[in-house]
Amino acid sequence: VCISVGDLLQREITKKSDYGKRIFESRKKYQYIEDEIVIDLVTKHIEEAERNKDNSNSGWILEGFPRTRL
Secondary structure, three states: OEEEHHHHHHHHHHOOOHHHHHHHHHHHHOOOOOOOHHHHHHHHHHHHHHHHHOOOOOOOEEOOOOOOOO
16 A cells, blocks of 8 residues: 555645645645644554555555655
């Protein structure tokens, strides 16, 4: 399973969720998205992928993670 963090962030903006509003504001100001938001969204997506996987799918790849510079 390939998890695109950029796609997760855009999905939240489209849904106009609380996270989506915060992500939109950060992007508008050319700021990094808060680690808390990114980690929460990725964790939820991984948990969902793990619940829905069949035996032929094992593991996942994160694209665009982490979002902030160290």
